[in-house]
Amino acid sequence: MAVKRTTLMDVARAAGVSRATASLVIRGSDLVADKTREKVEKVIAELDYVPNSGAARLRGQKSRTVGVIIPNLVNSFFSEFVEGIEAELDEQGYQVMLASSRDDPERQSGLLRRLREHDAEGIILFPAEGTEPDTIEKLVAAGVPLVQAMRHVGRDLSDFAGSDHGLAVRLSVRHLRDLGHRRISFVSLAGKVSTREERLGAFEEELRAQGLVNAGVIDVPLEWDGSPQSAAMLMALDPRPTAAICFNDILASGLLRGLFDLGLMPGRDLSVVGHDNLSFIDLGAPPRLTTVQVFPRQIGAASAKLLLRRIKDPGAELKSEIVTPRLRVRDTTGPVD
Amino acid sequence: MAVKRTTLMDVARAAGVSRATASLVIRGSDLVADKTREKVEKVIAELDYVPNSGAARLRGQKSRTVGVIIPNLVNSFFSEFVEGIEAELDEQGYQVMLASSRDDPERQSGLLRRLREHDAEGIILFPAEGTEPDTIEKLVAAGVPLVQAMRHVGRDLSDFAGSDHGLAVRLSVRHLRDLGHRRISFVSLAGKVSTREERLGAFEEELRAQGLVNAGVIDVPLEWDGSPQSAAMLMALDPRPTAAICFNDILASGLLRGLFDLGLMPGRDLSVVGHDNLSFIDLGAPPRLTTVQVFPRQIGAASAKLLLRRIKDPGAELKSEIVTPRLRVRDTTGPVD
DNA sequence: ATGCATTTTTAGATCGATCTAATTAGAACG
DNA sequence: CGTTCTAATTAGATCGATCTAAAAATGCAT
Secondary structure, three states: OOOOOHHHHHHHHHOOOHHHHHHHHEEEOOOOOHHHHHHHHHHHHHHHHOOOOHHHHHOOOOEEEEEEEEEEOOOOHHHHHHHHHHHHHOOOEEEEEEEEEOOOOOHHHHHHHHHHEEEEOOOEOOOOOOOOOOHHHHHHHHHOOEEOOOOOOOOOOOOEEEEOOOHHHHHHHHHHHHHOOOOOEEEEOOOOHHHHHHHHHHHHHHHHHHEEEEEEEEOOOOOOOOOOOHHHHHHOOOOOOEEEEEOOHHHHHHHHHHHOOOOOOOOEEEEEEEOOOOOOHHOOOOOEEEEEOHHHHHHHHHHHHHHHHHOOOOOOOOOOEOOOEEEEEEOOOOOOO | OOOOOOOHHHHHHHOOOHHHHHHHHHHHHHHHOOOHHHHHHHHHHHHOOOOOOOHHHHOOOOOOOOEEOOHHHOOOOHHHHHHHHHHHHHOOOOEEEEOOOOOOHHHHHHHHHHHHHHHOOOEOOOOOOOOOOHHHHHHHHHHOOEEEEOOOOOOOOOOEEOOOOOHHHHHHHHHHHHOOOOOEEEEOOOOOHHHHHHHHHHHHHHHHOOEEEEEEEEEEEOOOOOOOHHHHHHHOOOOOEEEEEEEOHHHHHHHHHHHOOOOEEEEOEEEEEEOOHHHHHHOOOOOEEEEEEOOHHHHHHHHHHHHHHHHOOOOOOOEEEEEOEEEEEOOOOOOOO
16 A cells, blocks of 8 residues: 655666766756666666656756636636646646636635645636735735736736737627617626626727717626526617627527527527637537637637746746637628618 | 745744744644744744645645546536536645646656656546556556546546446437437447447447337547538438437537538437537527536546545545436427428 | 643654765876 | 866755654643
């Protein structure tokens, strides 16, 4: 049971060299003669030696580990984001420690602490709803390399990688304008989300710029079924909108279902634009959702790159990496009659 | 820049006690007098002391970290699985190290090694396609607590948590039989997947048991669009099937799309059953997919529990935790004319 | 006070690697 | 063959916590 761990000492002894030499071989130093290297490597393979990184990091100071905190993993938006991070870090030999805040700032604080205990060299934080700027300031002040991703509570606090939410909304509005729509609604998430203000602001601004009418903003909860009740709510508005822009694809898909249930046809009776371009959109029955693609995988990769840069050079200037969203026109938007 | 780390020594000095006492306070031992505890805790808060887990684990042997390897995070099936693991481990104060094998056994070996270096106390492995039993045998022999999850390359090698694939298929077949279907096809993934054999075996066996006809097995690649070409392939079979059971919801949704493109109506012209019950099924336009729910979150939680049990008691008997799947009848299956 | 049993505290060894600084082996040369 | 320079190796200190075993402080009864 209590199998004693194979240590560097065992390897050294078996290979007839010193601990120091064995250590050099493991770390691929070129200070060691080829013959010696081969000998040691053979022994390592035979003994199935696995270095104890605890000891290594204690002495060497680097854990080659990065902490990642996300609100949850419920939809592919989040998991693609994590995939992007993982792929990029993996390439640089880093390991990801994943934790989910469940959008609770309290929990998030605990996780941050735990990640530091676990000696993460840096942290990528997709901030939970309601995160205090203070939380981030403290970490940065303590010298913890940190990147805010997707959301932020202040871009002057740390590096940041995200999407241009304003542009996403503007693209949607312009697309609808080109199709002749003049009365447009926005289906948003209830609750205080930082990105909500950002998008609503851009929505109203762009409507004004294009001389269009805000036909009303409705708030729905984010449920697994996408809250199809939004359909009836929209149809009850006066003046009635001919198009709706949704906060994300889940809400948009819920709206589609709601429309069907009312016997209405998306793209004809009401044009619908989503946000995220979740991967399920191309699946299943038509019509397919017109939506704005935001490339979470790229944003994940970008935040990983930013973090590695900051770990290497803690004094570097603050940097933001904004991935440009792209409109994907499919079936749920059409010309107004 | 090079902010020197606050160590236990600093805390001890500031509080006027010894390192050992400070250490006891941190670990919440009741060996220490209340007055002393308070004093030390105050200092810890003031100095914002964060223990170096590297040092702790070097001495104490426990890292409170568990490695999780999955093939990828592409669909919600995987991310729900990870969520289940994370939630369960988090509750026990464990941290998840996540890595993606991209279904490549070579990569997987590298990751396993890395997780061991990072001193994971145990590993939950969703084995990559083509994993050799040898890989797992070696780990178990080396005394690494390990749980295979979802797939396995031998249930007698380690603990296992998964779903009853055979039952899933049997439920599907019986449901179709009840609707009057007699010629049923199976849409599978190309390639050698362990679960493929298992499901196909159950498929043929249950057909035999129910006196039904195998109208043909077709293989398609797993693409982001669900490979809609499966529709044409099925319709070209002779005798033509009246129903098809798909390997997963992605393939099933691709098939639905393919049917629509051919002007055919799922549930009327061909009944379709999926597998997984991915969360997007309730979203978007009807018809909604009839499918078998497999509860990945529960399976994740179960594998976490199994792992914690094995960490506590390395000598415990091998155990398998099989979550029972459930058929969710929706719109894509209907009576045969 | 004194002795004895507890309760608290602590010195010092220890975990397994890395780093520094010093040593040894090997090569090249006159 | 001795000298010098470079390449290869190594002894020993070190990282920051935990553990053990023993010492110091405290309480209590006599």
